[in-house]
Amino acid sequence: MTPAPSTSFPTVYIVLLLLCLAVPVMGQRLVMPGDFPDPSVVQIGDTYWASTSSANWAPAFPLLASKDLESWEFRGHIFPQLPEWADSYFQAPEITYDSTGVYVYYTARKRGGNLCVGIARADSPEGPYQDLGPIMCQDAGSIDAFPVRDNDGTLYLVWKEHGNSIGKPTPIWAARLTPERTGIVGEPFKLFQNDAPWEKSLVEGVSITRHGKYLYAFYTAANCQGRDCVYATGIARARNLHGPWQKYRANPVLEAGARWKGPGHGTPVERNGHYYFLHDAHDDANTAFTGRQGVLSEFTYTNDGWLRFESQDGRDAPIPARLVDTFDGGNLAPQWSYSAFQKPQYNVGEGTLTLNSIPSPCGAYVAQKLYTTDLEAEVTMKPTACTAESGIALVSDDLNMLRATLVGSKVSLWKISKGHHPILLAERFIRKTDSVIVRIVVRDGREAIVTYSTNGTQFHKLNTDPASLTFLQSRDRAIRVALVAIGDTDRRACFEHFTTRVRKPEDQQHIARSGPFRRRER
Structure with missing residues (x-):
């Protein structure tokens, strides 16, 4: 039986920097990092x-x-x-x-x-x-x-x-x-x-x-x-x-x-x-x-x-230390997923993901798996090009989300728990600009600090007190990082240059050149 040729996914640019856990483990070895x-x-x-x-x-x-x-x-x-x-x-x-x-x-x-x-x-x-x-x-x-x-x-x-x-x-x-x-x-x-x-x-x-x-x-x-x-x-x-x-x-x-x-x-x-x-x-x-x-x-x-079952020595499979998507191709990269209950409408190309919004607390979103409890995830948004409330979020399902969103000249942090009305945790007004970067910093999988920048170099805290993430950890659903668009269906959010990276300095010392989920090219 001859396998069919694989599909290439040109939309994503993955930086192949990988964190390789160097400590041998006994009995059970991680071979599929992330939610599998x-x-x-x-x-x-x-x-x-x-x-x-x-x-x-x-x-x-x-x-x-x-x-x-x-x-x-x-x-x-x-x-x-x-x-x-x-x-x-x-x-x-x-x-x-x-x-x-x-x-x-x-x-x-x-x-x-x-x-x-x-x-x-x-x-x-x-x-x-x-x-x-x-x-x-x-x-x-x-x-x-x-x-x-x-x-x-x-x-x-x-x-x-x-x-x-x-x-x-x-x-x-x-x-x-x-x-x-x-x-x-x-x-x-x-x-x-x-x-x-x-x-x-x-x-x-x-x-x-x-x-x-x-x-x-x-x-x-x-x-x-x-x-x-x-x-x-x-x-x-x-x-x-x-x-x-x-x-x-x-x-x-x-x-x-x-x-x-x-x-x-x-x-x-x-x-x-x-x-x-x-x-x-x-x-x-x-x-x-x-x-x-x-x-x-x-x-x-x-x-x-x-x-x-036997005791065994071996190394865990490496996890991505950094992943980047610059939205250059015509399709959403395979790392992204979406809710089975709400398929989003979007376009990808020329360095931009355009996501149609929906008028619900969690909005329309696309998400990626996370591999560690200490990480940073950020995205660049174009508030002058698209008018939907847009941002970056941590999500476990359609009813539970922590989202940092930008609309007009205001950046806000919202908590949506069990589908209830969003709770405002923090907000800041910013000067009007063509480009805003919003970053979520996750610590130990338990809390998050959100920062934002209008010039790409100087970041300001949106929330001074860390936001708890324990409300997201219901049952055994893993948490994902998402890009969200909220508002009337005729509005859109525009995203550029999304990235996630491992936070811990000691982890950055273990960098490999290939990863656990490589894509076979044509």
Whole structure:
């Protein structure tokens, strides 16, 4: 199977200065820095392909490629345009393939309904992918699908019934797939459910691999709520898919350590005779700020027919020390995303992003992931060229935002919490000028100071007291930096030269020349 050619994205100019964490870590290694929850991975030829949840951000399901499971290149999205049948909660894409093509089983919320398992197909891993719609929608919701073949080669789909959403148990189901892999036939049967004390309210995120005489099911249990995330990973085994399934008496096999918290939802994979689990976890230092990141953990099978995770030395993947977008091309760069509930209208070219405004507290916005809790993000705006209230913001969703905006000759700092009316935290009047730079300085992921400049050299504080960011850290949604446009729909905001950079001086000493998410050029 020949991969399709990659797409180049000329709009972004990425300064390839990278912060490489030089301290070896034991047991779990960061390979996908930033918000990459629920990673799945499959080997196709000599390349590993991965995708992760995108939740309520669009485009949906980032697509990544690697030769070694450690250095990953961004290759686009499975859904550049969202499927028509679904509107939100794009989660847990499981990427797989056979001789007929590449298939992705994923979770999304059906318009007017509940969570369902959907399917998409492509001829090659880079796509384009054709959405084939939902194939399983239970009343409580159906999520976290995984395809697996039983001993006789019959293909089944395994998934979780989302019972914890209505205060009920969370059974793991399986049902036979059609030969085309696009539908379910026969009656579903149950593999297991949450019944051990450590599993608390749920088991989910099942992925299954075969080794020797057993099928091994990796699964996530307990729950995850931002800083209080207590996810852990368990193992169950059976001689065939119909069971009986036996849970390991020493579960959980992977749980919180000194650094990584809530290790869960992932996929087992093999490379050069070694076995790994690519999964997500929170960095204890960053918690919900940077989200659930992609972590690689090595394991071995034991003589008693189970498995154990190994201690290992290795370096974390580098994170960007500086990213710049000068908006020179005709498309928005792939690093940018937007709310699945509100697709923005914009134009990019000749060094300017023009963003159409909408009259809501959070406005229209495009956003980028963050990789560290200590950073600066700034943008240059043209108040005389565009008349919308425009600015830079930290956002976790459509209801929670800290934004610093410019309208006319006034710079203001606003807090929007739980969708309530914006609260004014600070404002300053400035002289009229053709260009204004607004900068957000984030400290330890907990507070922010905003500064502004009308000449590009001298910056003034907008807020003297730091603005708390704890209100943004709801559930396990990562925080992103955004450019926003607020006002009537006939108004626009104009942005030039956006940049983010790591703040800590000691971090700047570790600079590499290449990064974890390189783009392959034509």
